[in-house]
Amino acid sequence: MKYRFLVLLLIICLNIDAQDLSNTMTVTAGTAMIIKSGTSLDAGEFNLKSTSDRFATVLDETGGISSATVVNYDRYVNIVSDGSNTGNDLIALPVKTAVATFGDFLNYSADYNVTTNSQSIPTNGTLYAFGPYNNVNQSYTNYASATSGNGDVLERAVGYRAATNLGGTLRFTGTISQSTETVSITTAGGNKWNSVGNPYPTYLDSQVFLTENGANLDPSATAIYAYNNGLESGEGVIGNFTIINNLVNTTKKIAPGQGFLVADSGATDNEISFTTAMRVFSGSDDFIPGRDENTNQMLRLKAEHANGNFATEIYFNGNSTQGLDSGYDAKLYGEAYLNFSLYSHLVEDNVGTSMAIQSLGTIDVNDVVIPLGLKASQGQQVTFSIEDTSLSNDVEVYLEDNLVNTFTLLNESNYTFVANTELSGTGRFYLRFGNTTLSQIDNELNSLNLYTANQRIFVEGQLLETTQVDVYDTLGRLVMGSRLETGSTTNEIDATQLSAGIYIVKLTNEKQKLSKKVILK
Numbered sequence: 001m002k003y004r005f006l007v008l009l010l011i012i013c014l015n016i017d018a019q020d021l022s023n024t025m026t027v028t029a030g031t032a033m034i035i036k037s038g039t040s041l042d043a044g045e046f047n048l049k050s051t052s053d054r055f056a057t058v059l060d061e062t063g064g065i066s067s068a069t070v071v072n073y074d075r076y077v078n079i080v081s082d083g084s085n086t087g088n089d090l091i092a093l094p095v096k097t098a099v100a101t102f103g104d105f106l107n108y109s110a111d112y113n114v115t116t117n118s119q120s121i122p123t124n125g126t127l128y129a130f131g132p133y134n135n136v137n138q139s140y141t142n143y144a145s146a147t148s149g150n151g152d153v154l155e156r157a158v159g160y161r162a163a164t165n166l167g168g169t170l171r172f173t174g175t176i177s178q179s180t181e182t183v184s185i186t187t188a189g190g191n192k193w194n195s196v197g198n199p200y201p202t203y204l205d206s207q208v209f210l211t212e213n214g215a216n217l218d219p220s221a222t223a224i225y226a227y228n229n230g231l232e233s234g235e236g237v238i239g240n241f242t243i244i245n246n247l248v249n250t251t252k253k254i255a256p257g258q259g260f261l262v263a264d265s266g267a268t269d270n271e272i273s274f275t276t277a278m279r280v281f282s283g284s285d286d287f288i289p290g291r292d293e294n295t296n297q298m299l300r301l302k303a304e305h306a307n308g309n310f311a312t313e314i315y316f317n318g319n320s321t322q323g324l325d326s327g328y329d330a331k332l333y334g335e336a337y338l339n340f341s342l343y344s345h346l347v348e349d350n351v352g353t354s355m356a357i358q359s360l361g362t363i364d365v366n367d368v369v370i371p372l373g374l375k376a377s378q379g380q381q382v383t384f385s386i387e388d389t390s391l392s393n394d395v396e397v398y399l400e401d402n403l404v405n406t407f408t409l410l411n412e413s414n415y416t417f418v419a420n421t422e423l424s425g426t427g428r429f430y431l432r433f434g435n436t437t438l439s440q441i442d443n444e445l446n447s448l449n450l451y452t453a454n455q456r457i458f459v460e461g462q463l464l465e466t467t468q469v470d471v472y473d474t475l476g477r478l479v480m481g482s483r484l485e486t487g488s489t490t491n492e493i494d495a496t497q498l499s500a501g502i503y504i505v506k507l508t509n510e511k512q513k514l515s516k517k518v519i520l521k
Helices: 002-013 102-106 206-216 362-366 440-446
Strands: 024-027 032-035 045-048 057-060 070-077 089-091 130-134 160-162 168-174 181-185 193-197 203-205 224-227 241-244 259-263 270-274 298-305 308-317 341-344 355-361 368-375 381-389 397-401 406-409 415-418 426-433 449-453 456-460 467-472 478-484 490-494 501-508 513-520
Touching: 070 089, 089 193, 089 224, 089 259, 130 193, 160 193, 181 193, 203 206, 206 224, 206 270, 298 341, 308 362, 355 362, 362 368, 362 426, 381 397, 397 415, 449 513, 456 467, 478 490
Parallel strands: 024 045, 032 057, 045 070, 308 341, 308 355
Antiparallel strands: 070 168, 089 160, 130 160, 181 270, 193 259, 224 241, 224 259, 298 308, 298 381, 341 355, 341 368, 368 426, 381 415, 397 406, 397 426, 449 456, 456 490, 467 478, 467 501, 501 513
């Protein structure tokens, strides 16, 4: 492989033209090629190959490929789900014709060793396993065989869900983009998620992408969410997604024609830009599967039951705080559709966002209490354990279950319980770092999680007695009061009668007292 790469690079740099348009030039999977300035390539066909973990890369610096040359990229696409695997893939167009429709793409005739797209893409007779993400419906739209018109036009920089019958390649044909490619992202019906993708036949630098587009992304999800088919493991892998941000998986590259999810900032419709400056010469595979990385001061907490497991991660570093740190914290994707999940809430400025990854300051590892959320079905036996950690040996990690008032030192043993009722949300479980002496007084205070969202005040945790909740404005005036009874670990107070602004919420009973500043929006 090394020598093939050197030969290709040497041919292009020596400015040798392939003038016979009947010739076909092929770049094999895993081979990288640069077309330098002043070089022309005039072969009849220019074919780029890929496998499940190796991709041809062509970095055309100044558009040296002749307009008469047909460029084909045979992009590997994962096998369709058969019920025993999660299946499917997220892809983008690495090359494209001026106007590309799904009908043209479906019926494209491939060469002797690539099956035609119509034979490769699974169909139920009406719909094909290929289509874009519908932000309004919060689902993927599969194209029909009879689809026609503007609705089936394939665009650069858009991410498509796709699958193949056996796990193989689909052929894209067209030209290699030499310019910035943009795609619009939006928030519809509260859904911020959008599917985009790498529009170049090169790898992309993920950190340059995030720097370019970070201002247009949700501050709690300034990250790349890369679907990994459930086959990858390690840090930053939550559920079926590999999260790439400023904290985790920072060296991962985005493979040619790779699709992924991003979250819109939500203020207005925004544009995501892919620039030629993001292109890099080489990378590894796509995200099915990928490589692990080591990050200092990390704990990966896992909850598991008989049929599955889910993890969440906590990091400690010098760039983060107890509040929201854009580019370091990352919220959980697809929470409503998960049957079993584990997550955390922010320690400060909590607005009820479920975090897949939470990052705190380095000093917080010595003493911090983090609210945990667990979604589980009634009757499930659930076990909490430390799946991975880079914390020093003297950092003690306790799991608190305040429903039964227990503390488990996870460094030494796991914690197992049976869910007597369906579980959802925070308020029962907390993760404690660094406390070698656990105080019952501290427990009563810290085990109450108070936050606001959607003009409502949420109180989660075990109330030991009937509790008075008073809300004061910044001038110290009592503007609202309410009473909460014991028996529920989740309480919600309607505050829609209050104007947006800053308030002080005080919770008081004979055994517990809590005062916290909140912001109603």
